[in-house]
Amino acid sequence: MAEALTFHYDVDGENFTSAGQASVQVKKNLRQLGFDPETIRRVSIAMYEGEINMVIHAGGGTADVTVDDGCIEIILSDTGPGIANIEQAMQEGFSTAPDNIRTLGFGAGMGLPNMKRYTDYMHIDSVVGEGTTITMKVNY
Amino acid sequence: MKVNELASLEGFSTLSLPDGEREICGVYIGDLLSWVMGRAKADDAWITIMSNINIVAVASLADVACIILAEGVQLERAVIETAQAKGINILSCSLPAFEISKTFFEKL
DSSP states (O other): OOSOEEEEEEEESSOSTTTTHHHHHHHHHHHHTTOOHHHHHHHHHHHHHHHHHHHHHSSEEEEEEEEETTEEEEEEEEOSSOOSOHHHHTSTTOOOOOHHHHTTTOOSSOHHHHHHHTOSEEEEEEETTTEEEEEEEEEO | OBHHHHHHSTTEEEEEOTTTTOBOOEEEEOSOHHHHHHHOOTTEEEEEOOOSTHHHHHHHHHTOSEEEEOTTOOOOHHHHHHHHHHTOOEEEESSOHHHHHHTTTTTO
16 A cells, blocks of 8 residues: 555534444445455444444544554544543443443443454543543554 | 345344345344444344344444344334445344244254
8 A cells, every 4th residue: 555545534422323424434445445354343343432432421523544554543532521540441341321321232331342352552542621532553 | 044044934024134145154142232342243143132223333333144133122214224224134033032042053
């Protein structure tokens, strides 16, 4: 790949039923680029979890995906409340999601662990009261 | 086993079948959507009682072969239309998840 391909998405924080549109679009783009199904699955699930988190906790945000030689990078940024204790947030089953989110089948405390599970690199930058930026990389 | 074959079995009804030739290679049962995305494999049949619109996105991203709604759970028309537009197969069955999974014991 001569030059890295980049995609930018705005994640709407108001609309929970349309959450996932950015990840579905990324899935389509990667399929058109000829990526193998498992790489597409890993990238799109990791991104969907991040998107859902931004809708639940941060009132939306942005997603930037860069397709480069051997690596797909996903950067999710929001100006939400931030994560007070990242180590705790990374534990499977730990959740601060409200009950109405749980009735939809989310809020199981699996979002961040899944993002780590499906990526080769994940880093969380978060400042309470300012926002969170998550960088993930999937090698292919 | 193809999704078409499953849909034709007694007790199963079709809600959305845009990709009936899809092969089912395994089964995953679960209602917590992130859990499903973390554990279900591509080409699984996903058995659930969840019926909100997000199941379509989860099925698409997890790349499962079909969703099977257990216990006679019904879907709103908008969910069915979205599934058809996104190419997601959805079947429904009045049986509980365990009984539905027995269907696959000899066929997978």
